[in-house]
Amino acid sequence: MRLKILGAAGEVTGSNYMLEVGSKRVLIDCGFHQGRDEEARNREPFHFDPTSVDAVILTHAHIDHTGRVPLLVKQGFKGRILATLPTVELTEVLWRDSARLMREEAEWKTKKNFRKGLPEVFPLFEDEDVTTALNFLSPATYDDKVDVVPGLTVRFRDAGHIMGSSILEIWLTEGEQSVKIVFSGDLGPQKTVMERNPAAITGADYVVIESTYGDREHKTNEESREEFQSLMGEILPGRGKVFIPTFVVDRAQRVMYELMLLQDQGLAADIPIYFDSPMGVKATKIYEEHLDLCSSEIQEYRHSGKHPFSPDRLKYVSGVEESQAINDVDNGIVLAGSGMCNGGRIVHHLKHGIWNPENHVVFVGYQAVGTLGRRLVDGQKKLRIAGEDVTVRAQLHTINGFSAHADRRDLMTWADNFSKSAPTFLVTHGEPKAANSLAGALKEAGFQAIVPAVDQEFELTSSEKERVSRIIVSSPQRDVASYVDLARVLDEISLSVNRLSDSAPKITNVEQALPLLKSAKILLDTVTNQAKY
Structure with a gap:
């Protein structure tokens, strides 16, 4: 029985792990890399033969966990893909949007290449590959055990990150040996606004834990809400535009809910709100169909007779011409993806509005290294956006507390549930500083903790004493931390x-x-x- 780390080691994106039991191979997530050189990295060959994989289990729908699955199918994978029902539904929306964006990008690059006598550019995968991949998706429910392949059973538990997100409890059996490994997926905070609280797991031999915010703590929900309301109260009377780059799954819905609370206080009622994302509209509809999976706060708001994602003067923008028309609007709130500004309609809006000192950009999520969002947050004032040199004069703001990720305190609280079983923690899905910081905290709490590298393998055992000696170090194809x-x-x-x-x-x-x-x-x-x- 083995675990191989194939992605999200030393970085936040590109989640990908392989479990081997007997002759069977099962992938946990298969996501896109995001940030600098993301296209080249996503085109790199898989570290395995896709036809040799028997099944895939997805922790949640975000593209850095699911984005390369259609490519996997395109290259010969034909097994089951298990996920919760909301994840299955959201994944279709995200995959189809990715295929569309890649097709448009390839067409644009091909035109440029032909003028230079260079060859045609093809997208990583196309919509028909998405359709094929969707046929392999198999919905699972929370808390039921599912036999995936001989020797491997999984149970999905609520991770509290986005709709349908899951912690995976996995039991492996080979001969007389058995091992339990838990994948945290992306964990939500211990006190959530949108989703239910993460499930508490108490027993495991290994825990693969995310560390996106392993080195910092967020403000409380109350403090973040107060910060957002105070900020909006200051900037909305200025009559400029407020751009909010949003991840269209969960973050956009959270921002719409916070805008509703703002309007409940008599603020922003006369300000038009543009939700410029056809994909986001579809995602919101899926959220509305599964409101029973939302937090108690959302349930109470719903019970009061109000809809949590329908602020006054909200306009859903679908067509390209409608989106471009927002350029001529002097005053309004614009929600658009992508959340890291590395694609989507927000890039168009920033290109046409970030030069204006009367406008504002409010970041409400993590910005990965190498993305346009990260460069803006880091203070770069001259950037090339959508082929044009732009000087940043708009006012920039960051609300970190809206993150759907657990912070260091939340991660340690969740990890403490395992104190009696003494598992080995494998700290992934974090930049080096964050991963090493969380690993250090886990060691101080008495746990064994390792920050693995890409291509590192672990021969799994239930014996705590033998775990470190059974690490198999292979030559990584890429030193991701470097x-x-x-x-x-x-x-x-x-x-x-x-x-x-x-x-x-x-x-x-x-x-x-x-x-x-x-x-x-x-x-x-x-x-x-x-x-x-």
Whole structure:
């Protein structure tokens, strides 16, 4: 019985793990990489033969956990794909939107290539691949045990992250040996607003735990709500536009609910709200069909006779012309994906509005290294957006407490449920600093904790003493932690260059500065030339 780490090690995106029991192979998640060079990374070959995989189990619908499944199917996978019913429904929406975006991107690049005499560009997968993949999806319910392949049984437990998100309890049996491994998936906070609280699991031999916010703590729900209401109260009277990049699954619904609470207080009632995401409209409809899976707070609001996702003056925007028409609107709230600004209609809105100092951008979610959102949050003032150089003059704000991810305190509270079973924690789905910080906290609490690398294998055993000795270290295809550090340094260099360009007229000793800048250019050129070979 083995576990192989195939993704989300040293980074937040690209979740992918393989379990082997007997002759059977089962994948846990198979997600997109997001951030710098995401297209190239998503085109990299799988670290395994897709035809050798017997089944896939999905923790939730987010694209960094499910995005490469249609590619897996395109390359020959023909097994079952298990997930909760809301995940099955949301996944179709996200996959089809991904296929559409990749097709449009490929068509645009092909036109550019043809003008240069270069070959045609093809999308990673197409809508027919999505249709084929959807035929393999098999809905499962929470809390029931499901036999996946001989020797492997799974139980889905509520993770409290987004609608349908799951913690996976998995039992492996091979001969006389048996092991239990738990995958946290993406965990929600211990006190949630949108979903139910994460299920408490008390026993396991191994726990694969996410660490997105393993090194920090969020404000409380009450503090975050107060921060949001105070911010909106300050900026809405300014009559500019407020852009809110939103993940269309869960975050968009949360923001609409918070806007309803704002209107309940008599604020923002006269401000038009544009939800510019056809995919988001579909996701919201799925949320409405499964409101019984939402938190007690949402249930109480619903019981009072109000709909949680229907603020006044809300306009759903579908067509491209409708979206472009928002450019001519002086005042309004614009919700659009993607949440990290690495695609979708928010890019178009930022291109046309981020230069205006009367406008505002409010970030309400995690921004991965290398994304446009991360560069904005880090303070870059000159950016290339949708093929155009843009100077950032809009006012930027961040509300971290709206995250659907558990923070360090929440993660440790959830982990403490395992105190009597003494499992080995494998800390993944976090940038190196966050993962190492959480691993350190787990060790201080008396647990065995490891931060694995991509391609690292673990021979699974129920014996606590033998676990570390059974780690199988293979040569990773990519040092992801170093890659994340590289992406961060490149962003920092870009930020420094922008700041230097702005302050160049103030340099008094040009003769001293020029040799330093020329030396820096030589070093950058050296690295660039090395990357070509």
